Amino acid sequence: MPRFLAPLLRAATYARWLHLLIGTVFVGVVLLVYPGIEPGQSLLETVALSAALDAALLGLAAMLPATRRAEGVQARLLLVPDREESIGAAPSASWTDRGRTAGWLVTRTALGFAVGLATVRALDLGTRLLAAPPYGPLLLPVLVFALLWLVVLAGRLQLALAVRLLGPSAADRLAAAELRAERLLERNRLARELHDSIGHALTVTVLQAGAAREVADPAFREKALEAIETTGRQAMEDLERMLVLLRETPDGAAAERPGLDRVPALFDAARAAGSPVQAAVDPALAARLPGVVSREAYRIVQEGVTNALKHAPGTPIRVRAAVDAGRLDLHCATALPAGGHRQGRTGRGGRGLRGVRERAVLLGGAAEAGRRDGDWVLSVSLPIRLAE
Template sequence: MIFAPLLRPATYARWLHLMLGLVFAGVMVLVYPGVEGGPPLRTALLAAAVDVPVLGLLALLPAVRRQEGVQARLLLVPEREESIGVAPSADWADRGRTACWLVARVVLGVALGGATARAIAVSGDALRAPFGPRALLAPLALFALLWLVVLAGRLQLALAERLLGPSRAERLAAAEARAERLLERNRLARELHDSIGHALTVTVLQAGAAREVADPAFRERALEAIETTGRRALDDLERMLVLLREQPEQTAAEQPGLDRAGELFAAARAAGSPVDAELAVRAAELPGVLSREAYRIVQEGVTNALRHAPGAPILVRAAVADGALELSCRTALTGGGSSRRGGGKGLRGVRERAVLLGGACAAGPDGPDWLLRVRLPLRLGR
């Protein structure tokens, strides 16, 4: 529609932005060479000779690029705000682009200011003339001026995205930040899956056993195990929510390490699965990240054993050999639970943890048992 761009608020915001460039040129003309004496062309050339060096000097200030970026975002109304940077100049390339932007902004502002003055003059002359064909020049001149404003605003926006847009280093930093956020979200998803999945598995098994067994003492132990597991899951959930909400003033609970693996084994025993655990390594001797990830891997192994083979014995081993932490979790291949075929998100999470730490993971049948084996190097890569 031919009138649609003329009705958008962005058109007039861009007009204001263009007129600010005219204001700068006008101030410079008043300062030097002045408005008196000499032909207009000579005055314009002298003003330009003064404006360009001044704009070049302004562009040397890193904060000028930030200020111009903020103003362009507010008044030029880009579709994507990130297309115009708001970071200060970081190198000479940024300063050069800022100088080109300042000169282009002033030139466009002066050109549009002259066109605006001319259109207003033509419209005024047409309105003062006797009624006739010449009177039609007034609306036509204003219509042409508004469309000139639309086109000049689009050109100004394109220049801003080109000259004030993020540099290559800024785009790389933004891409790395997005990748870091994605990795963090994936890590939190794995943490929630492991923690809440384990808690729900233990809770379901304990509740089912308590319903089937008539012994009041067993029911009491089952309810106590459900309460303990639920509280631990709530602590993990609260820690995850603090991280997701990005509230630095709150302190997330410390992530559990391998030293708390005994709690997993106690919960499994309370659910009716005997656990034979041999941890020939002290958590304090491991790097913090290795201890935490090892805990989550053991947790996933125990949870899978409870889910797929409830009541079957679980053998857990952890030892250091050849500069690596070796973890294994063995249980019956089949049981009263669901089938193991295909693997789920839990095993994928274990593999991802192992790969991120430079290790390896293997899971599958081993004779009559199901065996999960993970090897994590003690010296983590950079």
């Protein structure tokens, strides 16, 4: 089918035509009420008075919040947009929305009146052509074709105006983008939380289970099983807390995340897994730190200890947390096995180290990880303001 005929056969074209003719009906009704049509009346004066009254009435109607909703629903049904969400269907929420609604009503009515007037004139001219054989009827298809294409172009213009004036404003689109970004950041934060918590628990569990299988001492096995049970229970608590947050239930706001005061239990689990821990971390420091800094610091230390357990089991782990010049410095180091190599030795690291860097950057700090004097070192510096 030729491209110039396809739009004329679409149902959307005639639905938009109906939408345009509504403007003609409105103008006609107002014109009959005031200033009316009387013999000898100036056409220019009549049009000017009618246009002024139309604009005033439409402006007043646009002040009602429900008008925007009604116009949006009608435009969705009759203008047939590619995506319905490109035309809003919510009531006006601000004076900007009311102003855009008023602009839409005025331009919609003016364009509809123009198309309606052209339709009436075309019908009149078509009647005359039919009554003027032999050449008049031959020109009728040309007139119909021209009128339908006028309707097609006017309908497209009307749709573009609806998207621009009834659709989301620039501020609305920015707010929606910010909301999507916030939700994405929240999902990423929850993913990091799960990675750090469950990854640490699985690492400790695997090491404890392996050690218990190798050592014949019943007391050691009993201690290993106890450590596995404790670590698993903590992981289940963390998982349940994450699920509460994901479900967005009211309880989610009350779910607490572990802070720096929980590091002794973290170190105990590492020692039970066979890795000595030399810690210079004061748990009481957590009470003086901002809550978000304390929580992120715990996850950073947890990631450092987990990496050491995973890639250098049995090797002493040195952890230090100190406050200096308004910054919290976290340092986690473990000796590299002779000739050892593990993923992340290049300094880029895997998901865990990426998560550490993201946590540090979001708090305005910095993180570094890599070889240093035969050790694998994770260093993080976070700006803080200590509580009095």
